[in-house]
Amino acid sequence: GAGVSQSPSNKVTEKGKDVELRCDPISGHTALYWYRQSLGQGLEFLIYFQGNSAPDKSGLPSDRFSAERTGGSVSTLTIQRTQQEDSAVYLCASSSHLDWTSYEQYFGPGTRLTVT
Amino acid sequence: KQEVTQIPAALSVPEGENLVLNCSFTDSAIYNLQWFRQDPGKGLTSLLLIQSSQREQTSGRLNASLDKSSGRSTLYIAASQPGDSATYLCAVKSNAGNMLTFGGGTRLMVKP
DSSP states (O other): OOEEEEOEEEEEEEEEOOOEEEEEOOOOOOEEEEEEEEEETTEEEEEEETTTTOOOTTTTOSSTEEEEEESSOOOEEEEEEEGGGGEEEEEEEEOOOSSSTTOEEEOOOOOEEEEE | OOOOEEOOEEEETTTTTOEEEEEEEEEEOOOEEEEOOOOOOOEEEEEEEETTTTTTETTTTTTEETTTTTTTEEEEEEEEEEGGOEEEEEEEEEEESSEEEEEEEEEEEEEE
């Protein structure tokens, strides 16, 4: 079946502009994660959604970052007033939590964000 | 706070060699450990997942082992091929928390 999809694949924006990144998880997966991969910091967790529970926002680096997940499926990560240090690859992953063996995370291809 | 380290950071081997990639983690209270492959400019492909109660997992030429008490995992690649060239990442899911914590990766080059 279809994997995790993300759009756009590449985004170039000017410093100070807002951007929205989209993630479409694997159908039926209740958990959705956002991660960021940058040269200096490696791969780091941003935010986690599980069903109708309150999201785990503990990884968001500042209040300029927010995310929502509508209808338990598609998620949008929004970065307001972008800064050059926001330049990175933003990766989305999903997993099924139906049983103890199914916490395996499946990743999308990522969105490469460049802030000029 | 969980910390994950991968050694070496880069590795270059001739085709056909067997090789071992190492991953260590500081907090042994883990739920599972995943090994991923990442090709340049691409996302992550899951290779193997080991539950905390398991000692190893195998898929084709890949074998991953887990020693939870010592905080170590290894990824063994048999008979390496140029197509194995990529960055290999290990990540742990701790019992506390929902996210994966990643190591810095090992960049592997297999020369024909």
